[in-house]
Amino acid sequence: MTEALHLDNLSKTFPVGKPLFGPPKFTVKAVRPVTLTVETGETLGIVGESGCGKSTLARMLVGLIPPTTGTIRIEGKAFDNADPAAFGKSIQYVFQDPISSLNPRKTIRQIIDAPLKRLHGMGKADRAQRISEIFAAVNLREDFLTRYPHEFSGGQAQRIGIARALAANARILILDEPVSALDVSVQAQVLNLLAKLKREFGLTYLFISHDLAVVEAVSTRVAVLYFGAVVEIGEAEAIFSRPRHPYTRLLADSAPVVGRPLTAPEGRETELPDPLNPPPGCSFAARCPRATDLCRRVEPELTDKGDHQLAACHHPLDP
Amino acid sequence: MRLFLKLLARNRLALAGAIVLSGVILLVLLTPLLPLSAPNVTNTADRFVRPFSPGHLLGTDHLGRDLLSRLLWGTRLSLAVGFSAALIAATIGAAIGIVAGYFGGRTDNLIMRGVDMLMAFPYILLALAIVAALGPGLMNALIAVAAVNVPFFARNIRGITVGIAHKEFVDAAKLSGMGHTRIILSEILPNVLPVIVIAMSTTVGWMILETAGLSFLGLGSQPPQADLGSMLGEARAALISAPHTSVVPGVMILIIVMSINLLGDGVRDALDPRLRSGALSRPMAATLVDRAEVPEKRTDGILSLDDLETQFHVGDRIFRAVNGVSLSVVPGECLGIIGESGSGKSVTALSVMGLVASPPGVITAGAVRYKGRDLIGMRYPALRRLRGDRIAYIFQDPQATLHPLYRVGDQLAEAIRCHHRISKSEAHDRVLELLKSVRIPNPESRARSFPHEMSGGMRQRVGIAMALANDPDVIIADEPTTALDVTVQAQILSLLDDLRRDRGLAIIFITHDFGVVAQLCDRVAVMYAGRIVEQGPTPEILANPAHPYTKRLIACVPELGGGRRELAAIPGLPPSVDDLPPGCAFAPRCRKKQTSCERGEIALKPQNGRAVRCLYPEWRPS
Structure with a gap:
């Protein structure tokens, strides 16, 4: 398999309280050095709770935020967004909030036209042809083209967002919580559409979500993010059923499931570590039942724990 | 556009302003065609002729020039200068504001500090200084007035642009291959244009006054050319002996500025989306009630809803958000509404205590009984005594429900002292007890925290503590864990479960998540398009859903451990509640639909403690 996307030590540090000149007062490490590979044709799921840096990571991949350190390679070529037209053809993004990602003062046709015109320089007749192909692929009626975004429901608007990303003809799509704003009955419509498009056009997905069940249903592999770092990565079928990192297990146990009695998987009332003042060692140690002195001193490395499953833990769970 | 004109026309004062202003503009446009004497020809023999004299309708000034002619030509000039100054200031100011707001960071900082410096001077001094540097003259006065007003536009537009530049559609435009200039022109500008128009419409009058002020001081139009300010200035010496020379231009200034300001306010009100949506109009203290009769009490329980109907009347459209809902809870029970x-689940919850905003909300039928007393149409003071005391709410977003400027301990104490006359120290003790009961660590120090200092999970605990403050009988929780992470959600749910068992609370729990319902609720009511389609004990409904909608909705929920798969979906969309189909609202999406489903009302049929609103249910009790 060839690699579609490779991140090498990618990190992002945000300044806090920055004066006009001089260094900032504090820094927040939103994403700590992450090294990841997404193979062509796979769906890599990324899960994590709010504030774990998953959206920051995704936005760096499409150049909306410049990384602090590290490099990105897209389809073997070094990341280069100096020419927005060339860059947009390689990778595209689908946003979480379908309505606010569409300009309220443009018609749907104007919105879908933009990538065709700017990225591919297509003429008017070609564009109309291509738009009807794309609309057929995402199950939208062509009479929607003359309407404005506020006239659509969330599910329809999200399909328009997907149509816009497809129009760029990129082979890699970053999907940032594409269904979390949608109702469950509509969520499945969009997820199934994404699966169909992937088969038809041979796409590669990076699928970000906080919903473990959704991620499991669509992903080939899953990476679990905690406090800006990958704590575990492995095959989707294995990672939640046989987690090696205690945090992955906590996540899997917390999801409300029909037929499981109500228990708080964590006995203590715990909170995420303070990003302004990160603890030394493992960032999960304060919440972890298996934590030892070693965990509070030394930050664990992401290492292979067998079966293609990598976890950053000194005391991994038994498979 | 048509909506805008309609809204504008509804505002009587703005309409009057528009009519007067268009009259004035029409008059000055026609001035060159009117049979007037030349404005600048002096005739000292006819000085200070009174108004209504033959040949001089408005009299003459100190040089014997015809005032009517000078007034019309002067108004023409004043309006032209005022409007051009506004246009120039708006263009330059908006350009500065958009650039600063769009690029942000250091660009923004440098530009806005420059604008701040300009604003630090009293504007009239600044205008005088500019004219003094450039020399007197109408053109220079125009430049001065425009320059003085640039900061106002720049600040306003920058604020709006910052908000828009961080919207996702701007990011999407970047990824569509657009450059900065194109994004500014095609994405940002159309969205800030209404704000520019609003700012202009409210400042044009002001700019006409400023130009007149400069001319009055002799720094604007130079003799013999007339504008309103210079006419006033020249007439000043004869204010006592020939008052009409001052009154005539003075009245014209008054008319112009008044009409522009009235129209400007109207334009602002019609364009401002917040005003248009009614967000700034004060809702009534309790939801409006307009019901013909009070239904019989049919259900038992500490809180029971009988055939509740809540509608939203917007224009001539009627949204039937809640359409005949009957529910009840007993102490210690948790009822889920999914x-x-x-689907109307939140509106149902808010209707209980009359918290639906009116206008546009109206409760049109039904009753809500708490211990047998009807809450609908109850007098406001009595209703208020019950709100938060006997029946309390927990809302979805604790960030929005807690006041950001008060310490959480003080907010909790206020919630108690609102209903019970107890001393401050007693209230404080009670607050600590409450915080402890919702398992907040270090309650003493946490009581002194502000809401922003707490995490989402902690804030929601405070929200729950506030609901518990007066030991209520019923808690209505509206998606209390939707905004929280799963690990925190599990903690909050187990807390709520313990509380209701320990205190015998009745909980109405609103959610869209079957997993949550399954773990917490004894009974569940499934809502679709404003109606309950199925109701019954949770385990039975989850095991054997009777309504096709319930069955397919459960199938849509992905469960952990299922592996990679195609997920079940329900094609189509729920109907809009202002245009409900006759018969079953789910019929257009239902696989089992028969013609009888679409013919008429389908009743909620009770059977063995369950109830379903379907002619062809998926499951029948044997």
Whole structure:
């Protein structure tokens, strides 16, 4: 398999309280050095709770935020967004909030036209042809083209967002919580559409979500993010059923499931570590039942724990 | 556009302003065609002729020039200068504001500090200084007035642009291959244009006054050319002996500025989306009630809803958000209401205590009984005594429900002292007890925290503590864990479960998540398009859903451990509640639909403690 996307030590540090000149007062490490590979044709799921840096990571991949350190390679070529037209053809993004990602003062046709015109320089007749192909692929009626975004429901608007990303003809799509704003009955419509498009056009997905069940249903592999770092990565079928990192297990146990009695998987009332003042060692140690002195001193490395499953833990769970 | 004109026309004062202003503009446009004497020809023999004299309708000034002619030509000039100054200031100011707001960071900082410096001077001094540097003259006065007003536009537009530049559609435009200039022109500008128009319409009058002020001081139009300010200035010496020379231009200034300001306010009100949506109009203290009769009490329980109907009347459209809902809870019971967005579950909850905003909300039928007393149409003071005391709410977003400027301990104490006359120290003790009961660590120090200093999970605990403050009988929780992470959600749910068992609370729990319902609720009501389609004990409904909607909705929920798969979906969309189909609202999406489903009302049929609103249910009790 060839690699579609490779991140090498990618990190992002945000300044806090920055004066006009001089260094900032504090820094927040939103994403700590992450090294990841997404193979062509796979769906890599990324899960994590709010504030774990998953959206920051995704936005760096499409150049909306410049990384602090590290490099990105897209389809073997070094990341280069100096020419927005060339860059947009390689990778595209689908946003979480379908309505606010569409300009309220443009018609749907104007919105879908933009990538065709700017990225591919297509003429008017070609564009109309291509738009009807794309609309057929995402199950939208062509009479929607003359309407404005506020006239659509969330599910329809999200399909328009997907149509816009497809129009760029990129082979890699970053999907940032594409269904979390949608109702469950509509969520499945969009997820199934994404699966169909992937088969038809041979796409590669990076699928970000906080919903473990959704991620499991669509992903080939899953990476679990905690406090800006990958704590575990492995095959989707294995990672939640046989987690090696205690945090992955906590996540899997917390999801409300029909037929499981109500228990708080964590006995203590715990909170995420303070990003302004990160603890030394493992960032999960304060919440972890298996934590030892070693965990509070030394930050664990992401290492292979067998079966293609990598976890950053000194005391991994038994498979 | 048509909506804008309609809204504008509804505002009587703005309409009057528009009519007067267009009259004045029409008059000055026609001035060159009117049979007037030349404005600048002096005739000292006819000085200070009174108004209504033959040949001089408005009299003459100190040089014997015809005042009517000078007034019309002067108004023409004043309006032209005022409007051009506004246009120039708006263009330059908006350009500065958009650039600063769009690029942000250091660009923004440098530009806005420059604008701040300009604003630090009193504007009239600044205008005088500019004219003094450039020399007197109408053109220079125009430049001065425009320059003085640039900061106002720049600041206003920058604020709006910052908000828009961080919207996702701007990011999407970047990824569509657009450059900065194109994004500014095609994405940002159309969205800030209404704000520019609003700012202009409210400042044009002001700019005409400023120009007149400069001319009055002799720094604007130079003799013999007339504008309103210079006419006033020249007439000043004869204010006592020939008052009409001052009154005539003075009245014209008054008319112009008044009409522009009235129209400007109207334009602002019609364009401002917040005003248009009614967000700034004060809702009534309790939801409006307009019901013909009070239904019989049919259900038992500490809180029971009988055939509740809540509608939203917007224009001539009627949205039937809640359409005949009957529910009840007994102490110690948790009733779940599950439904998708727009199914009416939140409006049902808010209707209980008359918290639906009116206008546009109206409760049109039904009753809500708490211990047998009807809450609908109850007098406001009595209703207020019950709100938060006997029946309390927990809302979805604790960030929005807690006041950001008060310490959480003080807010909790206020919630108690609102209903009970107890001393401050007693209230404080009670607050600590409450915080402890919702398992907040270090309650003493946490009581002194502000809401922003707490995490989402901690804030929601405070929200729950506030609901518990007066030991209520019923808690209505509206998606209390939707905004929280799963690990925190599990903690909050187990807390709520313990509380209701320990205190015998009745909980109405609104959610869209079957997993949550399964773990917490004894009974569940499934809502679709404003109606309950199925109701019964949770385990039975989850095991054997009777309504096709319930069955397929459960199938849509992905469960952990299922592996990679195609997920079940329900094609189509829920109907809009202002245009409901006759018969079953789910019929258009239902696989089992028969013609009888679409013919007429389908009743909620009770059977063995369950109830279903379907002619062909998926499951019948044997």
